[in-house]
Amino acid sequence: MRFVRLFVLGVIIIGSLGLAGGWYLAGREAGPAITIASPEKFIGRAGTAAVTVESPTTVGRVNVVLEQNGQSSSVASYAGAAAPQTRVELSGSVGKASQPALVNGPARLVVTASRPVFFGLRTAESTATRDLTVRLDPPRIAVVSIHHFINPGGVEFVVLRASPEDVDAGVLVGDDDYRAYPGAAVGLADPALRVAFFALKHDQDVNARVSAYARDEAGNVATTALDHQPTNKKFLQSKIPIDQGFLDRVVPAIASNTPELKIDTASPEGLLKGFLAINGDLRRKNADTITALAAKSRPEMSWKDAFLQMGNSQVESRFADRRTYFFDDKEIDRQVHLGFDLASVQRAPVHAANTGIVVFADFLGIYGNCVILDHGLGVQSLYAHMSSLGVKPGDSVTKGQELGRTGSTGLAGGDHLHFTMLLQGVPVNPVEWWDPHWMEDRVFRKIRDAGGRR
Known part of the structure; x- marks a missing residue:
């Protein structure tokens, strides 16, 4: 009988040690893999945070929060589903519109995720962060050149002023986007100056809206109407x-x-x-x-x-x-x-x-x-x-x-x-490009007027 009691006690001790070891090791297991797809660098007035969480077992919980100046706000969360999921994709709004307390400056996106381990008695957690910059001030855009004329199949040239220096700029003709290039391409010294050709497609509405735009990496956009004179044209x-x-x-x-x-x-x-x-x-x-x-x-x-x-x-x-x-x-x-x-x-x-x-x-x-x-x-x-x-x-x-x-x-x-x-890959009428007077008046003159060399 004494032997039996000692045997049972040994089993209990070994089992307890095994459970303790399992508990300890479970706590050291890796949590789910977290991928932050967006935003990459900046947050503006409105944007989207996109996160993917993957786990070798069921994904437990996921929380996505935005932190700035000691304050945090929830962006998205996941608390499980009826059917166990090993991959969870979350998205949520980020920006001044959804987090009114945001101000210009640094911020951090924090994603925490967990999965059950050790028969569901413990959880393994992981955290991913991304440092971001909140940029709420819209860029600035202005049209510098004058006298813009356009007809179906034709092209026009424009000089723009866009700031800050790292923004993209261009011209929208209806829904068609014609990117602008740094003014240095034509000898303009001012880094804020951009130049662009834009076209009215042969089958486009002659009254299509034409506007200049500036867009920063935070998604902030500024636009201004581009004054122009459209004329119709008949084709054979x-x-x-x-x-x-x-x-x-x-x-x-x-x-x-x-x-x-x-x-x-x-x-x-x-x-x-x-x-x-x-x-x-x-x-x-x-x-x-x-x-x-x-x-x-x-x-x-x-x-x-x-x-x-x-x-x-x-x-x-x-x-x-x-x-x-x-x-x-x-x-x-x-x-x-x-x-x-x-x-x-x-x-x-x-x-x-x-x-x-x-x-x-x-x-x-x-x-x-x-x-x-x-x-x-x-x-x-x-x-x-x-x-x-x-x-x-x-x-x-x-x-x-x-x-x-x-x-x-x-x-x-x-x-x-x-x-x-x-x-920009759009076929346009060669007649203008063959014409020295068109090239001088509609392109080179505008470059010289802005301080460039042509």
């Missing part, structure tokens, strides 16, 4: 007949370069269907590629005079021609031609319209062999349907330098150059 309507010979020549060549379209080139019906996919779906995909290339534009103005039109060329189609396509005398499609078709002799040399850097030189769907040059400040030029390319991405080119030769690659009826100007 044209009929484009398509025959079987054109489909036989053009569609298979494009299909071989874009296998993802899965075009049937073995039958007349497949070729016609393929043409419609090329003229619509591929056209839009190519436009997306062109828009993405705008991100490569440099913060400098590389040109000093007007752009060159292709020498000894005849205009075959103009910017924003409204085209209706016919096959067997039946209307099959409608598209807008966003450039100039310029014809000269076959395999004519294609020259750079102005100084720039090659950002694209390859086959590009409807444009065939294509070159795109970046001239800085969001301005680029496009050269399409070329038979051969003489440059590669990254090459610096000078005004008048040969880029390649004209041809009929892509969606082209014959040997010619399709040329257009681009602003």
Whole structure:
């Protein structure tokens, strides 16, 4: 009996020690992993805090609070759910609108999270913090330049004053955002000065609101109306007949370069269907590629005079021609031609319209062999349907330098150059850019008036 009592006592002691050890070790287990997605640096008048909590076991509780000057306010919380969760995403409002006591200065976002351990008898906790700056004063924005004129497909240039120095600035035309660049790009010494080109798209309401804006990292925004004079513009309507010979020549060549379209080139019906996919779906995909290339534009103005039109060329189609396509005398499609078709002799040399850097030189769907040059400040030029390319991405080119030769690659009826100007990836009318008087009066004069060099 004595032995039994000693045995039971030993079991109790060992069990107690095991429980104590388990309790102790459970207290040293790691809490849930916490990720603070936002805000990153600043808090303004209104914003969102986004937090993700992940745990190898059930997430217990999560609290998100904002601390400043010894005071704290709740942003979001989680106290469990009917179904156990190993991943919890929380969001809550942060800013003066939701925490009225906030003032300019430092603040801290604190996230605490727990999970049950040791059979739910203990919890393992973790904490994550992020130091932030509360910025409640809105930035300032003013329009410095005068005389702004705009028409569908056209471009205008503006000089802005934005502060503080770290804010983003630009021009909104309707919902379209045209970013501004530091004034140093055109020789302006004042760090508050910014410059921007903005456009009215060919199909945009001529009375679209045009405003300048400044936006800081805290989300504070200031806007001001940009005084301008809009004028309407009519574009040509044209009929484009398509025959079987054109489909036989053009569609298979494009299909071989874009296998993802899965075009049937073995039958007349497949070729016609393929043409419609090329003229619509591929056209839009190519436009997306062109828009993405705008991100490569440099913060400098590389040109000093007007752009060159292709020498000894005849205009075959103009910017924003409204085209209706016919096959067997039946209307099959409608598209807008966003450039100039310029014809000269076959395999004519294609020259750079102005100084720039090659950002694209390859086959590009409807444009065939294509070159795109970046001239800085969001301005680029496009050269399409070329038979051969003489440059590669990254090459610096000078005004008048040969880029390649004209041809009929892509969606082209014959040997010619399709040329257009681009602003932040938006096709715009080249006529203005070819005009020395427009360049002097609408761009260079404004730069000199603001104290720059051009």
